[in-house]
Amino acid sequence: MYVVMGATGHTGQTIVRHLLRAGVPVRALGRNAQRLAPLAAAGAEVRAGDQADAEFLADAFRGAEAAYTLLPYEISAPGYHAAQDRQGEAIARAVQDSRLRHCIALSSLGADLEQGTGPILSMRRQEQRLSAIDRLDLLVLRAGAFMENFYGALGMIRACGWFGDAFAADAPLPMIAARDIAETAAWALLARGWRGVEVRELLGERDLSHAQAAAILGQRLGLPDLEYRQLEPGEAVDGLIGAGFAPDLAAAYVELAHSINAGLIRSLQGRNATNTTPTRFEDFAEALAQAYRAM
Ligand SMILES: NC(=O)c1ccc[n+]([C@@H]2O[C@H](COP(=O)([O-])OP(=O)(O)OC[C@H]3O[C@@H](n4cnc5c(N)ncnc54)[C@H](OP(=O)(O)O)[C@@H]3O)[C@@H](O)[C@H]2O)c1
Structure with a gap:
């Protein structure tokens, strides 16, 4: 069993x-x-x-x-x-x-x-x-970081035409x-x-920054100029609370994002054939696009 x-x-x-x-x-x-x-x-x-x-x-x-x-x-x-x-x-x-x-x-x-x-x-x-x-x-x-986290950005994209979070636009992170x-x-x-x-x-297929992910997602959503904006810490916490996060968890996420921006959270084993996995963000973005169209 x-x-x-x-x-x-x-x-x-x-x-x-x-x-x-x-x-x-x-x-x-x-x-x-x-x-x-x-x-x-x-x-x-x-x-x-x-x-x-x-x-x-x-x-x-x-x-x-x-x-x-x-x-x-x-x-x-x-x-x-x-x-x-x-x-x-x-x-x-x-x-x-x-x-x-x-x-x-x-x-x-x-x-x-x-x-x-x-x-x-x-x-x-x-x-x-x-x-x-x-x-x-x-x-x-x-x-x-799970690629599934981007489902949380779709509502903001639909409402504002852009999306934002506490991550630096150019900070690379392994997305799986x-x-x-x-x-x-x-x-x-x-x-x-x-x-x-x-x-x-x-570690997923490769490291991607939020700006790179936005460019790929924008192509799939039919929004080629889709912009990702790094939010100020207070703005990011308020945004997460607005999206339903408890205040302590919202603050914890922003703390995590800042450690990622500072390059503190990183692989100890180094990327290799075993920890690199097949699904590309380009392919995953198709599922995000379907969810976006269904909104
Ligand atoms: N998101 C990321 O980037 C990331 C990265 C690394 C690690 N993680 C970790 O991955 C884990 C989540 O894995 P996942 O995405 O496969 O799970 P998930 O989609 O969040 O699903 C949670 C599952 O646990 C069940 N569950 C039981 N008790 C629950 C509770 N009190 N609250 C919420 N769900 C409960 C849910 O059942 P029902 O909803 O059907 O009742 C559901 O089957 C977390 O520990 C997270 O910290 C996430």
């Missing part, structure tokens, strides 16, 4: 479908039975429950070959780090209580840093919690499609070829 947390989310859903195609039994975890129903129809055993409930998780992990774990969050919920810690502690307790042997933890580039990384600090703490568990073979996937993370995770779950604690970075 293979267990996938966040099974209705960007990475989890694709992992479940890869595993089902490989012909192995899959237990898909989410919060909502209705949203899990398509995965049940595809052949997964689905379980809806609170993913910060250690007993629910331990029951799901018990007897499994391996599990994919992540720290989900609501952008609008206040107290981001406290909620992530509760979630992370529940996962760690469940891993211990169920005696799970192989675990993947989705994390982020920047989890090596002790401060200045905003939301990534929670993933750093989760890496540490899971690494401390005896006899657990832990694979940490430190991903770059969630499906590429999912493919790596699914193959790793099946092969279970790591021992002890292993950290693997996933």
